Amino acid sequence: MPKPNKYLLILIATVMAYMLFEYYRPKPIDWKSTTYQNDDKIPFGTQALFELLPDAMPQSVVKMIRLPIYNFLGETKLPALSNYMFINEDFKADSIEQGQLLAYVKRGNTVFISAYNLPDSLCTKLGFKAAVKPNNKADTTLLQNFVNPQLRKVKGYNFFHDDGRNFLTIKKPQNITVLGRNARKEPIFIRVQYGKGQFFIQNLPVAFTNYYVLDTKTSDYAFKALSYLPNRPTYWDEYQKQGRFDEDQQSIFRYVRAQPALNWAYYLIVFGLIFYAIFAGKRTQRIIPVVEPPKNTSLDFVKTVGRMYFQRSDHDNLARKKIQYFLADLRESYGLNTTVLDKEFTETLARKSGASLDETSDLVRLLRDAQRSISLSEFDLLTLNRAMEKFKQTI
Known part of the structure:
Protein backbone atom coordinates (compact mmCIF):
# COMPACT_ATOMS: atom_id res chain seq x y z
CA MET A 1 0.00 0.00 0.00
CA PRO A 2 1.54 3.36 -1.02
CA LYS A 3 2.39 5.77 1.76
CA PRO A 4 0.01 8.80 1.93
CA ASN A 5 1.49 12.06 0.68
CA LYS A 6 2.26 14.19 3.73
CA TYR A 7 1.67 17.48 1.90
CA LEU A 8 -1.83 16.41 0.87
CA LEU A 9 -2.63 15.32 4.43
CA ILE A 10 -1.44 18.68 5.76
CA LEU A 11 -3.63 20.51 3.23
CA ILE A 12 -6.73 18.46 4.12
CA ALA A 13 -6.14 18.90 7.86
CA THR A 14 -5.69 22.66 7.42
CA VAL A 15 -8.90 23.03 5.41
CA MET A 16 -10.92 20.96 7.88
CA ALA A 17 -9.55 22.87 10.87
CA TYR A 18 -10.33 26.21 9.21
CA MET A 19 -13.87 25.15 8.30
CA LEU A 20 -14.58 23.99 11.86
CA PHE A 21 -13.08 27.16 13.30
CA GLU A 22 -15.14 29.39 11.01
CA TYR A 23 -18.30 27.41 11.65
CA TYR A 24 -18.15 27.43 15.45
CA ARG A 25 -16.52 30.77 16.19
CA PRO A 26 -18.82 33.61 17.24
CA LYS A 27 -19.83 35.65 14.23
CA PRO A 28 -19.10 39.38 14.55
CA ILE A 29 -21.92 41.72 13.65
CA ASP A 30 -21.54 42.88 10.08
CA GLN A 250 -29.07 26.33 -5.47
CA SER A 251 -26.27 24.13 -6.76
CA ILE A 252 -23.66 22.88 -4.33
CA PHE A 253 -21.17 25.35 -5.76
CA ARG A 254 -23.55 28.31 -5.28
CA TYR A 255 -24.22 27.20 -1.72
CA VAL A 256 -20.49 26.96 -0.99
CA ARG A 257 -19.88 30.42 -2.45
CA ALA A 258 -22.79 31.85 -0.43
CA GLN A 259 -21.40 30.65 2.93
CA PRO A 260 -18.43 32.73 4.14
CA ALA A 261 -16.67 29.85 5.92
CA LEU A 262 -17.12 27.46 2.99
CA ASN A 263 -16.18 30.17 0.50
CA TRP A 264 -12.86 30.82 2.27
CA ALA A 265 -12.28 27.07 2.55
CA TYR A 266 -12.89 26.79 -1.21
CA TYR A 267 -10.25 29.42 -1.94
CA LEU A 268 -7.89 27.76 0.53
CA ILE A 269 -8.28 24.43 -1.27
CA VAL A 270 -7.75 26.00 -4.70
CA PHE A 271 -4.59 27.88 -3.69
CA GLY A 272 -3.38 24.89 -1.66
CA LEU A 273 -3.68 22.61 -4.69
CA ILE A 274 -1.85 25.16 -6.82
CA PHE A 275 1.03 25.34 -4.32
CA TYR A 276 1.00 21.55 -4.03
CA ALA A 277 1.28 21.20 -7.80
CA ILE A 278 4.17 23.67 -7.86
CA PHE A 279 6.23 22.46 -4.89
CA ALA A 280 5.19 18.87 -4.14
CA GLY A 281 3.94 17.59 -7.46
CA LYS A 282 7.42 16.74 -8.72
CA ARG A 283 8.79 13.17 -8.76
CA THR A 284 9.45 11.94 -5.22
CA GLN A 285 10.60 8.34 -5.99
CA ARG A 286 14.23 7.31 -6.26
CA ILE A 287 15.78 8.26 -9.57
CA ILE A 288 16.11 5.25 -11.86
CA PRO A 289 19.74 4.92 -12.99
CA VAL A 290 20.52 4.82 -16.69
CA VAL A 291 21.72 1.34 -17.65
CA GLU A 292 24.06 1.34 -20.61
CA PRO A 293 23.65 -1.55 -23.06
CA PRO A 294 26.37 -4.27 -22.85
CA LYS A 295 29.44 -3.54 -24.92
CA ASN A 296 31.44 -6.04 -26.99
CA THR A 297 34.80 -6.00 -25.21
CA SER A 298 36.43 -8.68 -27.33
CA LEU A 299 38.16 -6.17 -29.57
CA ASP A 300 39.32 -4.15 -26.57
CA PHE A 301 40.70 -7.33 -25.02
CA VAL A 302 42.61 -8.21 -28.17
CA LYS A 303 44.03 -4.70 -28.40
CA THR A 304 45.08 -4.79 -24.76
CA VAL A 305 46.77 -8.17 -25.11
CA GLY A 306 48.52 -7.12 -28.31
CA ARG A 307 49.71 -3.89 -26.66
CA MET A 308 51.06 -5.90 -23.75
CA TYR A 309 53.00 -8.31 -25.99
CA PHE A 310 54.33 -5.44 -28.12
CA GLN A 311 55.49 -3.45 -25.10
CA ARG A 312 57.33 -6.54 -23.79
CA SER A 313 59.00 -6.94 -27.25
CA ASP A 314 57.69 -10.48 -27.46
CA HIS A 315 57.32 -10.10 -31.21
CA ASP A 316 57.77 -13.77 -32.06
CA ASN A 317 55.01 -14.92 -29.67
CA LEU A 318 52.67 -12.13 -30.79
CA ALA A 319 53.25 -12.83 -34.49
CA ARG A 320 52.56 -16.56 -34.07
CA LYS A 321 49.34 -15.87 -32.13
CA LYS A 322 48.17 -13.44 -34.82
CA ILE A 323 48.86 -16.15 -37.44
CA GLN A 324 46.98 -18.66 -35.29
CA TYR A 325 43.92 -16.39 -34.94
CA PHE A 326 44.01 -15.44 -38.62
CA LEU A 327 44.02 -19.09 -39.74
CA ALA A 328 41.20 -19.86 -37.30
CA ASP A 329 39.23 -17.04 -38.86
CA LEU A 330 39.81 -18.51 -42.35
CA ARG A 331 38.67 -21.95 -41.20
CA GLU A 332 35.46 -20.51 -39.71
CA SER A 333 34.68 -18.20 -42.65
CA TYR A 334 35.54 -20.44 -45.60
CA GLY A 335 35.67 -23.97 -44.20
CA LEU A 336 39.30 -24.48 -45.22
CA ASN A 337 41.86 -26.91 -43.87
CA THR A 338 44.80 -24.75 -42.77
CA THR A 339 47.13 -27.59 -41.78
CA VAL A 340 49.07 -27.43 -45.08
CA LEU A 341 49.51 -24.04 -46.76
CA ASP A 342 50.14 -25.34 -50.26
CA LYS A 343 49.16 -24.34 -53.78
CA GLU A 344 45.75 -26.00 -53.53
CA PHE A 345 45.05 -24.06 -50.29
CA THR A 346 46.11 -20.82 -51.99
CA GLU A 347 43.86 -21.30 -55.00
CA THR A 348 40.88 -22.35 -52.87
CA LEU A 349 41.30 -19.31 -50.56
CA ALA A 350 41.55 -16.92 -53.51
CA ARG A 351 38.42 -18.40 -55.09
CA LYS A 352 36.32 -18.36 -51.92
CA SER A 353 37.43 -14.95 -50.65
CA GLY A 354 37.30 -13.17 -54.01
CA ALA A 355 40.85 -11.80 -53.59
CA SER A 356 43.30 -11.94 -56.48
CA LEU A 357 45.50 -14.99 -56.79
CA ASP A 358 48.70 -12.92 -56.61
CA GLU A 359 47.72 -11.20 -53.36
CA THR A 360 46.61 -14.50 -51.89
CA SER A 361 49.84 -16.18 -52.95
CA ASP A 362 51.95 -13.44 -51.32
CA LEU A 363 49.98 -13.72 -48.09
CA VAL A 364 50.19 -17.52 -47.95
CA ARG A 365 53.92 -17.37 -48.65
CA LEU A 366 54.43 -14.93 -45.74
CA LEU A 367 52.41 -17.17 -43.43
CA ARG A 368 54.28 -20.28 -44.50
CA ASP A 369 57.71 -18.64 -44.10
CA ALA A 370 56.72 -17.30 -40.67
CA GLN A 371 55.67 -20.78 -39.51
CA ARG A 372 59.03 -22.20 -40.63
CA SER A 373 61.09 -19.41 -39.04
CA ILE A 374 62.80 -20.10 -35.71
CA SER A 375 62.28 -16.52 -34.48
CA LEU A 376 60.28 -13.62 -35.80
CA SER A 377 61.47 -10.04 -35.46
CA GLU A 378 59.53 -6.83 -35.02
CA PHE A 379 59.84 -6.24 -38.77
CA ASP A 380 58.36 -9.67 -39.50
CA LEU A 381 55.46 -8.94 -37.11
CA LEU A 382 54.65 -5.62 -38.77
CA THR A 383 54.91 -7.13 -42.26
CA LEU A 384 52.57 -9.99 -41.36
CA ASN A 385 50.10 -7.64 -39.69
CA ARG A 386 49.96 -5.33 -42.72
CA ALA A 387 49.46 -8.24 -45.09
CA MET A 388 46.64 -9.78 -43.04
CA GLU A 389 44.86 -6.44 -42.59
CA LYS A 390 45.17 -5.69 -46.31
CA PHE A 391 43.70 -9.11 -47.16
CA LYS A 392 40.74 -8.53 -44.86
CA GLN A 393 40.03 -5.18 -46.53
CA THR A 394 40.07 -6.60 -50.07
CA ILE A 395 37.54 -9.38 -49.45
Whole structure:
Protein backbone atom coordinates (compact mmCIF):
# COMPACT_ATOMS: atom_id res chain seq x y z
CA MET A 1 0.00 0.00 0.00
CA PRO A 2 1.54 3.36 -1.02
CA LYS A 3 2.39 5.77 1.76
CA PRO A 4 0.01 8.80 1.93
CA ASN A 5 1.49 12.06 0.68
CA LYS A 6 2.26 14.19 3.73
CA TYR A 7 1.67 17.48 1.90
CA LEU A 8 -1.83 16.41 0.87
CA LEU A 9 -2.63 15.32 4.43
CA ILE A 10 -1.44 18.68 5.76
CA LEU A 11 -3.63 20.51 3.23
CA ILE A 12 -6.73 18.46 4.12
CA ALA A 13 -6.14 18.90 7.86
CA THR A 14 -5.69 22.66 7.42
CA VAL A 15 -8.90 23.03 5.41
CA MET A 16 -10.92 20.96 7.88
CA ALA A 17 -9.55 22.87 10.87
CA TYR A 18 -10.33 26.21 9.21
CA MET A 19 -13.87 25.15 8.30
CA LEU A 20 -14.58 23.99 11.86
CA PHE A 21 -13.08 27.16 13.30
CA GLU A 22 -15.14 29.39 11.01
CA TYR A 23 -18.30 27.41 11.65
CA TYR A 24 -18.15 27.43 15.45
CA ARG A 25 -16.52 30.77 16.19
CA PRO A 26 -18.82 33.61 17.24
CA LYS A 27 -19.83 35.65 14.23
CA PRO A 28 -19.10 39.38 14.55
CA ILE A 29 -21.92 41.72 13.65
CA ASP A 30 -21.54 42.88 10.08
CA TRP A 31 -22.18 46.62 10.03
CA LYS A 32 -20.62 47.17 6.61
CA SER A 33 -22.79 45.07 4.30
CA THR A 34 -26.09 46.50 3.11
CA THR A 35 -27.63 43.55 1.27
CA TYR A 36 -31.37 44.25 1.84
CA GLN A 37 -31.84 40.49 1.35
CA ASN A 38 -34.86 38.87 2.97
CA ASP A 39 -32.79 35.98 4.37
CA ASP A 40 -30.02 38.10 5.94
CA LYS A 41 -29.99 38.58 9.73
CA ILE A 42 -27.30 41.25 9.56
CA PRO A 43 -28.32 44.78 10.62
CA PHE A 44 -28.93 45.88 7.04
CA GLY A 45 -30.75 42.82 5.74
CA THR A 46 -34.56 42.69 5.56
CA GLN A 47 -35.36 39.31 7.11
CA ALA A 48 -37.30 40.86 10.02
CA LEU A 49 -39.57 42.90 7.76
CA PHE A 50 -40.19 40.00 5.37
CA GLU A 51 -41.16 37.66 8.20
CA LEU A 52 -43.40 40.25 9.92
CA LEU A 53 -45.06 41.46 6.73
CA PRO A 54 -47.79 38.74 6.62
CA ASP A 55 -48.89 39.80 10.13
CA ALA A 56 -48.91 43.46 9.11
CA MET A 57 -50.96 42.62 5.99
CA PRO A 58 -53.19 39.77 7.26
CA GLN A 59 -55.54 39.80 4.28
CA SER A 60 -52.71 39.73 1.73
CA VAL A 61 -50.50 36.90 0.53
CA VAL A 62 -46.82 37.86 0.45
CA LYS A 63 -44.74 35.87 -2.02
CA MET A 64 -41.04 36.17 -2.84
CA ILE A 65 -40.10 36.51 -6.52
CA ARG A 66 -36.75 35.42 -8.01
CA LEU A 67 -37.42 36.40 -11.62
CA PRO A 68 -36.50 39.47 -13.69
CA ILE A 69 -39.25 42.05 -14.04
CA TYR A 70 -39.71 41.21 -17.72
CA ASN A 71 -40.17 37.48 -17.08
CA PHE A 72 -42.37 37.90 -14.03
CA LEU A 73 -44.78 40.41 -15.54
CA GLY A 74 -44.65 38.99 -19.05
CA GLU A 75 -44.81 35.24 -18.40
CA THR A 76 -46.56 34.81 -15.02
CA LYS A 77 -50.31 34.50 -14.65
CA LEU A 78 -51.17 37.20 -12.11
CA PRO A 79 -54.35 37.95 -10.17
CA ALA A 80 -56.56 40.81 -11.31
CA LEU A 81 -54.80 43.30 -9.04
CA SER A 82 -51.61 42.98 -6.95
CA ASN A 83 -48.67 44.79 -5.35
CA TYR A 84 -45.04 44.52 -6.49
CA MET A 85 -42.34 45.53 -3.93
CA PHE A 86 -38.67 46.46 -4.41
CA ILE A 87 -36.35 47.32 -1.50
CA ASN A 88 -32.83 47.75 -2.84
CA GLU A 89 -29.73 49.89 -2.64
CA ASP A 90 -30.12 50.47 -6.39
CA PHE A 91 -33.30 49.83 -8.37
CA LYS A 92 -32.40 48.64 -11.86
CA ALA A 93 -34.77 48.34 -14.82
CA ASP A 94 -34.02 48.76 -18.51
CA SER A 95 -36.41 50.43 -20.95
CA ILE A 96 -38.27 47.17 -21.69
CA GLU A 97 -38.74 46.39 -18.00
CA GLN A 98 -39.84 49.96 -17.32
CA GLY A 99 -42.45 49.57 -20.04
CA GLN A 100 -43.68 46.37 -18.36
CA LEU A 101 -43.89 48.13 -14.97
CA LEU A 102 -45.74 51.12 -16.39
CA ALA A 103 -48.25 48.87 -18.16
CA TYR A 104 -48.67 46.81 -14.96
CA VAL A 105 -49.45 49.92 -12.89
CA LYS A 106 -51.63 51.47 -15.59
CA ARG A 107 -53.96 48.47 -15.32
CA GLY A 108 -54.60 49.34 -11.65
CA ASN A 109 -51.77 47.57 -9.84
CA THR A 110 -49.34 49.05 -7.30
CA VAL A 111 -45.54 49.17 -7.35
CA PHE A 112 -43.60 50.05 -4.17
CA ILE A 113 -39.94 51.01 -4.70
CA SER A 114 -37.54 51.96 -1.90
CA ALA A 115 -34.04 52.67 -3.21
CA TYR A 116 -31.36 55.31 -3.10
CA ASN A 117 -30.70 55.17 -6.84
CA LEU A 118 -33.39 54.91 -9.51
CA PRO A 119 -33.18 55.02 -13.34
CA ASP A 120 -33.38 58.62 -14.59
CA SER A 121 -35.62 57.56 -17.49
CA LEU A 122 -38.22 56.09 -15.13
CA CYS A 123 -38.08 59.14 -12.86
CA THR A 124 -38.61 61.44 -15.85
CA LYS A 125 -41.66 59.46 -17.02
CA LEU A 126 -43.19 59.61 -13.55
CA GLY A 127 -42.45 63.34 -13.05
CA PHE A 128 -39.78 63.49 -10.35
CA LYS A 129 -36.02 63.31 -9.88
CA ALA A 130 -33.94 61.41 -7.31
CA ALA A 131 -31.42 64.03 -6.20
CA VAL A 132 -28.33 63.87 -3.98
CA LYS A 133 -26.89 66.75 -1.98
CA PRO A 134 -23.09 67.37 -1.95
CA ASN A 135 -20.94 65.67 0.68
CA ASN A 136 -20.71 68.78 2.83
CA LYS A 137 -24.48 68.62 3.32
CA ALA A 138 -24.38 65.18 4.95
CA ASP A 139 -26.36 65.01 8.19
CA THR A 140 -26.82 61.76 10.12
CA THR A 141 -29.11 63.50 12.64
CA LEU A 142 -31.63 64.52 9.99
CA LEU A 143 -35.17 63.56 11.05
CA GLN A 144 -37.76 61.96 8.79
CA ASN A 145 -41.52 61.98 9.21
CA PHE A 146 -44.85 61.36 7.49
CA VAL A 147 -47.09 64.12 6.15
CA ASN A 148 -50.32 62.42 7.27
CA PRO A 149 -51.09 63.64 10.84
CA GLN A 150 -52.36 60.17 11.77
CA LEU A 151 -48.99 58.64 10.89
CA ARG A 152 -46.71 61.43 12.07
CA LYS A 153 -44.46 60.88 15.06
CA VAL A 154 -44.01 63.86 17.33
CA LYS A 155 -40.25 63.62 17.58
CA GLY A 156 -39.78 62.21 14.07
CA TYR A 157 -37.59 59.32 12.98
CA ASN A 158 -33.81 59.38 12.91
CA PHE A 159 -32.04 56.80 10.73
CA PHE A 160 -28.50 57.73 11.73
CA HIS A 161 -26.86 55.18 9.43
CA ASP A 162 -28.14 57.30 6.54
CA ASP A 163 -26.24 60.49 5.71
CA GLY A 164 -29.37 62.49 4.84
CA ARG A 165 -28.19 63.51 1.38
CA ASN A 166 -30.87 61.78 -0.69
CA PHE A 167 -34.19 63.40 -1.49
CA LEU A 168 -36.78 63.66 -4.27
CA THR A 169 -37.53 66.68 -6.46
CA ILE A 170 -41.10 66.97 -7.80
CA LYS A 171 -41.37 67.86 -11.52
CA LYS A 172 -45.09 67.10 -12.16
CA PRO A 173 -47.00 67.94 -8.97
CA GLN A 174 -50.42 67.34 -10.54
CA ASN A 175 -50.15 63.55 -10.27
CA ILE A 176 -47.77 63.28 -7.27
CA THR A 177 -48.66 63.29 -3.59
CA VAL A 178 -45.94 63.77 -0.98
CA LEU A 179 -46.30 61.24 1.84
CA GLY A 180 -43.09 61.85 3.76
CA ARG A 181 -40.50 64.60 4.19
CA ASN A 182 -37.25 65.16 6.02
CA ALA A 183 -36.56 67.99 8.45
CA ARG A 184 -35.50 70.19 5.51
CA LYS A 185 -39.04 69.74 4.09
CA GLU A 186 -37.63 67.77 1.16
CA PRO A 187 -39.80 64.87 -0.10
CA ILE A 188 -38.43 61.39 0.54
CA PHE A 189 -41.68 59.41 0.14
CA ILE A 190 -44.19 60.08 -2.65
CA ARG A 191 -47.17 58.53 -4.37
CA VAL A 192 -47.35 58.82 -8.17
CA GLN A 193 -50.73 58.22 -9.78
CA TYR A 194 -50.30 56.42 -13.12
CA GLY A 195 -53.32 55.24 -15.05
CA LYS A 196 -55.56 53.22 -12.75
CA GLY A 197 -52.68 52.30 -10.44
CA GLN A 198 -49.96 53.99 -8.47
CA PHE A 199 -46.25 54.00 -7.75
CA PHE A 200 -44.94 54.48 -4.21
CA ILE A 201 -41.38 55.81 -4.28
CA GLN A 202 -39.41 55.95 -1.04
CA ASN A 203 -35.83 57.25 -1.01
CA LEU A 204 -34.70 55.74 2.29
CA PRO A 205 -34.39 51.90 2.04
CA VAL A 206 -32.31 51.68 5.24
CA ALA A 207 -35.58 52.34 7.15
CA PHE A 208 -36.77 48.83 6.15
CA THR A 209 -33.72 46.96 7.39
CA ASN A 210 -33.51 44.67 10.42
CA TYR A 211 -31.82 47.22 12.66
CA TYR A 212 -34.52 49.87 12.32
CA VAL A 213 -37.47 47.46 12.08
CA LEU A 214 -36.45 45.91 15.41
CA ASP A 215 -35.45 49.17 17.12
CA THR A 216 -38.39 50.42 19.20
CA LYS A 217 -37.68 54.03 18.20
CA THR A 218 -38.13 53.37 14.49
CA SER A 219 -39.89 49.99 14.27
CA ASP A 220 -43.25 51.41 13.22
CA TYR A 221 -41.92 53.50 10.31
CA ALA A 222 -41.68 50.63 7.83
CA PHE A 223 -45.16 49.33 8.61
CA LYS A 224 -46.71 52.83 8.42
CA ALA A 225 -45.10 53.29 4.98
CA LEU A 226 -46.36 49.91 3.79
CA SER A 227 -49.84 50.63 5.16
CA TYR A 228 -50.47 52.63 1.98
CA LEU A 229 -50.42 49.41 -0.02
CA PRO A 230 -53.88 48.04 -0.89
CA ASN A 231 -54.93 44.67 0.59
CA ARG A 232 -53.93 42.55 -2.37
CA PRO A 233 -51.52 39.72 -3.16
CA THR A 234 -48.05 41.19 -2.71
CA TYR A 235 -44.91 40.13 -4.56
CA TRP A 236 -41.55 40.80 -2.90
CA ASP A 237 -38.67 41.03 -5.39
CA GLU A 238 -35.41 39.28 -4.48
CA TYR A 239 -34.08 38.83 -8.01
CA GLN A 240 -32.25 42.17 -8.04
CA LYS A 241 -30.46 41.22 -4.78
CA GLN A 242 -29.97 37.44 -4.96
CA GLY A 243 -30.48 36.43 -8.57
CA ARG A 244 -32.80 33.90 -10.13
CA PHE A 245 -32.21 30.80 -7.98
CA ASP A 246 -33.67 30.29 -4.52
CA GLU A 247 -32.35 27.91 -1.85
CA ASP A 248 -34.12 24.87 -3.34
CA GLN A 249 -32.55 25.56 -6.73
CA GLN A 250 -29.07 26.33 -5.47
CA SER A 251 -26.27 24.13 -6.76
CA ILE A 252 -23.66 22.88 -4.33
CA PHE A 253 -21.17 25.35 -5.76
CA ARG A 254 -23.55 28.31 -5.28
CA TYR A 255 -24.22 27.20 -1.72
CA VAL A 256 -20.49 26.96 -0.99
CA ARG A 257 -19.88 30.42 -2.45
CA ALA A 258 -22.79 31.85 -0.43
CA GLN A 259 -21.40 30.65 2.93
CA PRO A 260 -18.43 32.73 4.14
CA ALA A 261 -16.67 29.85 5.92
CA LEU A 262 -17.12 27.46 2.99
CA ASN A 263 -16.18 30.17 0.50
CA TRP A 264 -12.86 30.82 2.27
CA ALA A 265 -12.28 27.07 2.55
CA TYR A 266 -12.89 26.79 -1.21
CA TYR A 267 -10.25 29.42 -1.94
CA LEU A 268 -7.89 27.76 0.53
CA ILE A 269 -8.28 24.43 -1.27
CA VAL A 270 -7.75 26.00 -4.70
CA PHE A 271 -4.59 27.88 -3.69
CA GLY A 272 -3.38 24.89 -1.66
CA LEU A 273 -3.68 22.61 -4.69
CA ILE A 274 -1.85 25.16 -6.82
CA PHE A 275 1.03 25.34 -4.32
CA TYR A 276 1.00 21.55 -4.03
CA ALA A 277 1.28 21.20 -7.80
CA ILE A 278 4.17 23.67 -7.86
CA PHE A 279 6.23 22.46 -4.89
CA ALA A 280 5.19 18.87 -4.14
CA GLY A 281 3.94 17.59 -7.46
CA LYS A 282 7.42 16.74 -8.72
CA ARG A 283 8.79 13.17 -8.76
CA THR A 284 9.45 11.94 -5.22
CA GLN A 285 10.60 8.34 -5.99
CA ARG A 286 14.23 7.31 -6.26
CA ILE A 287 15.78 8.26 -9.57
CA ILE A 288 16.11 5.25 -11.86
CA PRO A 289 19.74 4.92 -12.99
CA VAL A 290 20.52 4.82 -16.69
CA VAL A 291 21.72 1.34 -17.65
CA GLU A 292 24.06 1.34 -20.61
CA PRO A 293 23.65 -1.55 -23.06
CA PRO A 294 26.37 -4.27 -22.85
CA LYS A 295 29.44 -3.54 -24.92
CA ASN A 296 31.44 -6.04 -26.99
CA THR A 297 34.80 -6.00 -25.21
CA SER A 298 36.43 -8.68 -27.33
CA LEU A 299 38.16 -6.17 -29.57
CA ASP A 300 39.32 -4.15 -26.57
CA PHE A 301 40.70 -7.33 -25.02
CA VAL A 302 42.61 -8.21 -28.17
CA LYS A 303 44.03 -4.70 -28.40
CA THR A 304 45.08 -4.79 -24.76
CA VAL A 305 46.77 -8.17 -25.11
CA GLY A 306 48.52 -7.12 -28.31
CA ARG A 307 49.71 -3.89 -26.66
CA MET A 308 51.06 -5.90 -23.75
CA TYR A 309 53.00 -8.31 -25.99
CA PHE A 310 54.33 -5.44 -28.12
CA GLN A 311 55.49 -3.45 -25.10
CA ARG A 312 57.33 -6.54 -23.79
CA SER A 313 59.00 -6.94 -27.25
CA ASP A 314 57.69 -10.48 -27.46
CA HIS A 315 57.32 -10.10 -31.21
CA ASP A 316 57.77 -13.77 -32.06
CA ASN A 317 55.01 -14.92 -29.67
CA LEU A 318 52.67 -12.13 -30.79
CA ALA A 319 53.25 -12.83 -34.49
CA ARG A 320 52.56 -16.56 -34.07
CA LYS A 321 49.34 -15.87 -32.13
CA LYS A 322 48.17 -13.44 -34.82
CA ILE A 323 48.86 -16.15 -37.44
CA GLN A 324 46.98 -18.66 -35.29
CA TYR A 325 43.92 -16.39 -34.94
CA PHE A 326 44.01 -15.44 -38.62
CA LEU A 327 44.02 -19.09 -39.74
CA ALA A 328 41.20 -19.86 -37.30
CA ASP A 329 39.23 -17.04 -38.86
CA LEU A 330 39.81 -18.51 -42.35
CA ARG A 331 38.67 -21.95 -41.20
CA GLU A 332 35.46 -20.51 -39.71
CA SER A 333 34.68 -18.20 -42.65
CA TYR A 334 35.54 -20.44 -45.60
CA GLY A 335 35.67 -23.97 -44.20
CA LEU A 336 39.30 -24.48 -45.22
CA ASN A 337 41.86 -26.91 -43.87
CA THR A 338 44.80 -24.75 -42.77
CA THR A 339 47.13 -27.59 -41.78
CA VAL A 340 49.07 -27.43 -45.08
CA LEU A 341 49.51 -24.04 -46.76
CA ASP A 342 50.14 -25.34 -50.26
CA LYS A 343 49.16 -24.34 -53.78
CA GLU A 344 45.75 -26.00 -53.53
CA PHE A 345 45.05 -24.06 -50.29
CA THR A 346 46.11 -20.82 -51.99
CA GLU A 347 43.86 -21.30 -55.00
CA THR A 348 40.88 -22.35 -52.87
CA LEU A 349 41.30 -19.31 -50.56
CA ALA A 350 41.55 -16.92 -53.51
CA ARG A 351 38.42 -18.40 -55.09
CA LYS A 352 36.32 -18.36 -51.92
CA SER A 353 37.43 -14.95 -50.65
CA GLY A 354 37.30 -13.17 -54.01
CA ALA A 355 40.85 -11.80 -53.59
CA SER A 356 43.30 -11.94 -56.48
CA LEU A 357 45.50 -14.99 -56.79
CA ASP A 358 48.70 -12.92 -56.61
CA GLU A 359 47.72 -11.20 -53.36
CA THR A 360 46.61 -14.50 -51.89
CA SER A 361 49.84 -16.18 -52.95
CA ASP A 362 51.95 -13.44 -51.32
CA LEU A 363 49.98 -13.72 -48.09
CA VAL A 364 50.19 -17.52 -47.95
CA ARG A 365 53.92 -17.37 -48.65
CA LEU A 366 54.43 -14.93 -45.74
CA LEU A 367 52.41 -17.17 -43.43
CA ARG A 368 54.28 -20.28 -44.50
CA ASP A 369 57.71 -18.64 -44.10
CA ALA A 370 56.72 -17.30 -40.67
CA GLN A 371 55.67 -20.78 -39.51
CA ARG A 372 59.03 -22.20 -40.63
CA SER A 373 61.09 -19.41 -39.04
CA ILE A 374 62.80 -20.10 -35.71
CA SER A 375 62.28 -16.52 -34.48
CA LEU A 376 60.28 -13.62 -35.80
CA SER A 377 61.47 -10.04 -35.46
CA GLU A 378 59.53 -6.83 -35.02
CA PHE A 379 59.84 -6.24 -38.77
CA ASP A 380 58.36 -9.67 -39.50
CA LEU A 381 55.46 -8.94 -37.11
CA LEU A 382 54.65 -5.62 -38.77
CA THR A 383 54.91 -7.13 -42.26
CA LEU A 384 52.57 -9.99 -41.36
CA ASN A 385 50.10 -7.64 -39.69
CA ARG A 386 49.96 -5.33 -42.72
CA ALA A 387 49.46 -8.24 -45.09
CA MET A 388 46.64 -9.78 -43.04
CA GLU A 389 44.86 -6.44 -42.59
CA LYS A 390 45.17 -5.69 -46.31
CA PHE A 391 43.70 -9.11 -47.16
CA LYS A 392 40.74 -8.53 -44.86
CA GLN A 393 40.03 -5.18 -46.53
CA THR A 394 40.07 -6.60 -50.07
CA ILE A 395 37.54 -9.38 -49.45
